Amino acid sequence: MSDQFGIKVEEIFDTMEERFRPEGAEGVDASYGYDIQGVGKWKLTVKDGQMKIEEANDLGDCVAVTITDADTFVGVNIGQVDAMKAFNSGKFKVDGDLGALGQTAKMFTKFVSGKKEMTVGDFIQDMFATLEERFQPKNVEGLDVTITYDIQGDGGGCWTATIKDGTCVLKEERIEKPTVRLEVGAADWVDVMLGKVDAMTLLSAGKAAIEGDSSLALKLGEIFSKYIAPGEMAEPEQELVRLKKVISVDHRFATGPVMGKFLQGLKNKKIIANKCPKCGRLQLPPREVCAICRVRVPGVVEVGPKGHITINDIAYYSSPDPLTGETRETPYGSINILLDGCKGNETFWHLLRRDQIFEVEESWNEKKGTRVRPVWAENRIGSIKDILYFEIDK
Numbered sequence: 001m002s003d004q005f006g007i008k009v010e011e012i013f014d015t016m017e018e019r020f021r022p023e024g025a026e027g028v029d030a031s032y033g034y035d036i037q038g039v040g041k042w043k044l045t046v047k048d049g050q051m052k053i054e055e056a057n058d059l060g061d062c063v064a065v066t067i068t069d070a071d072t073f074v075g076v077n078i079g080q081v082d083a084m085k086a087f088n089s090g091k092f093k094v095d096g097d098l099g100a101l102g103q104t105a106k107m108f109t110k111f112v113s114g115k116k117e118m119t120v121g122d123f124i125q126d127m128f129a130t131l132e133e134r135f136q137p138k139n140v141e142g143l144d145v146t147i148t149y150d151i152q153g154d155g156g157g158c159w160t161a162t163i164k165d166g167t168c169v170l171k172e173e174r175i176e177k178p179t180v181r182l183e184v185g186a187a188d189w190v191d192v193m194l195g196k197v198d199a200m201t202l203l204s205a206g207k208a209a210i211e212g213d214s215s216l217a218l219k220l221g222e223i224f225s226k227y228i229a230p231g232e233m234a235e236p237e238q239e240l241v242r243l244k245k246v247i248s249v250d251h252r253f254a255t256g257p258v259m260g261k262f263l264q265g266l267k268n269k270k271i272i273a274n275k276c277p278k279c280g281r282l283q284l285p286p287r288e289v290c291a292i293c294r295v296r297v298p299g300v301v302e303v304g305p306k307g308h309i310t311i312n313d314i315a316y317y318s319s320p321d322p323l324t325g326e327t328r329e330t331p332y333g334s335i336n337i338l339l340d341g342c343k344g345n346e347t348f349w350h351l352l353r354r355d356q357i358f359e360v361e362e363s364w365n366e367k368k369g370t371r372v373r374p375v376w377a378e379n380r381i382g383s384i385k386d387i388l389y390f391e392i393d394k
Helices: 009-014 070-077 083-089 098-106 120-129 186-193 199-204 256-267
Strands: 030-037 040-047 050-055 064-069 092-096 145-152 157-164 167-171 180-185 208-212 271-275 301-303 307-315 332-339 348-352 371-376 387-392
Touching: 009 070, 030 070, 030 098, 064 070, 064 098, 070 083, 083 092, 092 098, 120 186, 145 186, 180 186, 186 199, 199 208, 256 271, 307 348
Parallel strands: 030 064, 145 180, 348 387
Antiparallel strands: 030 040, 040 050, 064 092, 145 157, 157 167, 180 208, 271 301, 307 332, 307 371, 332 348, 371 387
């Protein structure tokens, strides 16, 4: 039995007769040996377009003998292990004519495991059977919470994970007031865990619900490692090589007098816009020329700093900053705010406090969205970072 892939070596040899392709063995008259260490030895004899596979202790008359372990042999046959890499690493050896062994690749169709396909219920049981093994204590320092998984429908059930003092204990039970409760259908939960569908897609479609601390639900990917279905291999982590170096380039950016007033306003906890003398539209941040009327816009007006959310986009992908290479922690809320004193689409873009991204309501027609206020940096220098983010104005 291959411990890594859960497939018996004997399964591969037992199916060779039905996978044999006579057209691929035309003109071949030879015997090939397989020494699977710790399991046994087999001899494959091919002659006149026919084959015979049998267990044999004597492989002396074989043109080539494959010597390897069960995991490597099974992995190569199911396509999960690269044969050339195994050969170069010494895990896969050939005693005899390597070219002759290469002929066998044309003689057989690919091996497919005869295991029965797992049902939704099988996946659910395996997911929770491995939950404690997938727990990552290094990411839960100081955490004392309970997480209830309410998996509904055929194959479902209710499980509660208790995380305390760096340990995780899972019980098949329902408790009244967990820190967070996840409710989802069994088939949908399997799709999420296998990476076939995004959890936010289910939430948006009303097929899943989160009760309690939604910010904790966002951290489940850090608390538990990714679920790997039986017989599958975990994808190796990509090695990232980074060279930290500060590049000094003699340059300066001139923002101009209008943007300069806007940045100076931020330093003084003020948000500045300017108003087009022709169409009356506010520009935020201010610009020297109206983007619609193409006329100069003199003077500035103060708006906000509080307002209502009109759009809240939850982003799960963060592209790198072209200047620093840093990326923003995801998910994050990208919001448009209609600040006090503005109207229509005169909105201001910024970020929402991370633990509140699921708590807000957007504006729709005459309805006003959630009211928010800016959170200012303690030391303001006249920079776009003087506003750290917006938070719900309670």
